[in-house]
Amino acid sequence: MSVLFNDVVINKLSGGLGRRTPNQDMISGLLFNGKDATGPNLGGEPLKLENDKLYRLASLEDAESLGINRAYDNNGESAYYQISQFFRLNPSGDLFILKNDKAKTYAELVSYAKNMQELANGEIRQLAVIFQGEDKPKAKNDEYFSQVTKAVSAAKTVTNAAFANHQPLEIFLEAKGFDASKDSIDLRSYDASGVSVVVAMDKEKSLQDNYKNTAAVGVLLGAVSKAKVSENIAWIEKFNLSGEGFRSVGFVGGGQLTTEGVQKTLDTHKYIFSRSHTGIGGVYFNDSHTCTKETSDFTFIEANRTIHKAARSVRQALLPKVNAPVLVDPVNGTLPPSVIKGYETLCRAALERMISNGEVSQIDVFVNPQQNILATSELKIKIEVVPTGTARRITVDLGFKNPFAKGNS
Structure with missing residues (x-):
């Protein structure tokens, strides 16, 4: 806004309350x-x-x-x-x-x-x-x-x-x-x-x-x-x-x-x-x-911090599913594709923010359809995290080059 006349100009500032991005x-x-x-003193502090x-x-x-x-x-x-x-x-x-x-x-x-x-x-x-x-x-x-x-x-x-x-x-x-x-x-x-x-x-x-x-x-x-x-x-x-x-x-x-x-x-x-x-x-x-x-x-x-964050995130996503019913194939008792897809999608959604934040390189989720959940009441999910690398050492091959020697050999 341009100022056309003499005035008291108020600028609205943000940040004074100390609110921070939740992390x-x-x-x-x-x-x-x-x-x-x-400690307590004679004044009763x-x-x-x-x-x-x-x-x-x-x-x-x-x-x-x-x-x-x-x-x-x-x-x-x-x-x-x-x-x-x-x-x-x-x-x-x-x-x-x-x-x-x-x-x-x-x-x-x-x-x-x-x-x-x-x-x-x-x-x-x-x-x-x-x-x-x-x-x-x-x-x-x-x-x-x-x-x-x-x-x-x-x-x-x-x-x-x-x-x-x-x-x-x-x-x-x-x-x-x-x-x-x-x-x-x-x-x-x-x-x-x-x-x-x-x-x-x-x-x-x-x-x-x-x-x-x-x-x-x-x-x-x-x-x-x-x-x-x-x-x-x-x-x-x-x-x-x-x-x-x-x-x-x-x-x-x-x-x-x-x-x-x-x-x-x-x-x-x-x-x-x-x-x-x-x-x-x-x-x-x-x-x-x-x-x-x-x-x-x-x-x-x-x-450690990467795997711990993944563990907290996956548990938070899966915890509501504890004691939930799980459909099985009525013929052979295996897990149908719809159930597998549902759990894989749930786990991926919980961890995809880590990928977008550059905290991991890739997440792989696998639910084996051959597990016998009717006998064990246990649903097994395998998650593999591909971490980011760290350049602890950078090696450079550095030397001289003589273009004359190459062009006149």
Whole structure:
């Protein structure tokens, strides 16, 4: 509209209410132990952050309203730092938090993730766990060092149970209790495909007393929640992690990985750390490892997230059909084409959005007509997902060419 006269011009803006595009893939969680944020005082101020109570945050300000602020992070606590990094990486993030002060060990706290997922009605897709405990790195043979591996085993139990209960999620752990530049335990043998261990930390933060035994799981949590389920969070073009609170490559315990050999060992042992790349600025993850062998279908986070999203979608589509009648051929008892077509179409419809979003390459659905549903009361459906690939290494053959030599030979 053109303005013909002097006037007060009002422009209608959108976005101030903070409404966001619904995306359940970004629903995340942070489980931690530590002190109450605000306790009763002489003025009768009520408790803000209650123990074992689930809170849902849409911004860093929501955390601050509970008393989780910069001052909260002391004596080994890092909840404010992790939450701030989560929302820095994904301002549209959706974050559940829960504080539990009953756990005496890292593994005990990780086990409580099962309760947290149930309190969230299974909505959490990825969950980070941070533990306020010993503040000094220990030797590799020390009991406290083994708390990391015990935590991995506990997380494996939680993720396996969550999948069985139709509430699949990934769990991200900080590698507490050791200097990443000196010690690492090979995580490939734990067969914990839903679990990842992080040793990345901002260099300057890692040298501060409050954060010297803390890993930046909030950065990983934010990056994963921002990514499509099929995307590797080490994708250089999309996931430059650098910003306030995470500006330089560092590692839990304050160590520096000065040699490629140490970095290669950590990468082979399936840890997630940060790195830089020659020729481009910024800080990036090395990869999206999980605590399982390289030959597993679920050796990377994106593979798990893809299959978990497909599982949730297919179950949601098929659940109304439980206990429904199924027609059979009156002559031989097999499934007629109309029934087969109906179920195949139902499953395809549930998953076709993943294809249009570029999260999978193809979906194949097969219902065997020869199954004896009259005898078993069980309908079997086979679904195969063709995932998207990831260009982890790009190889270029580059050399000189002399056109004269070819034309005059």
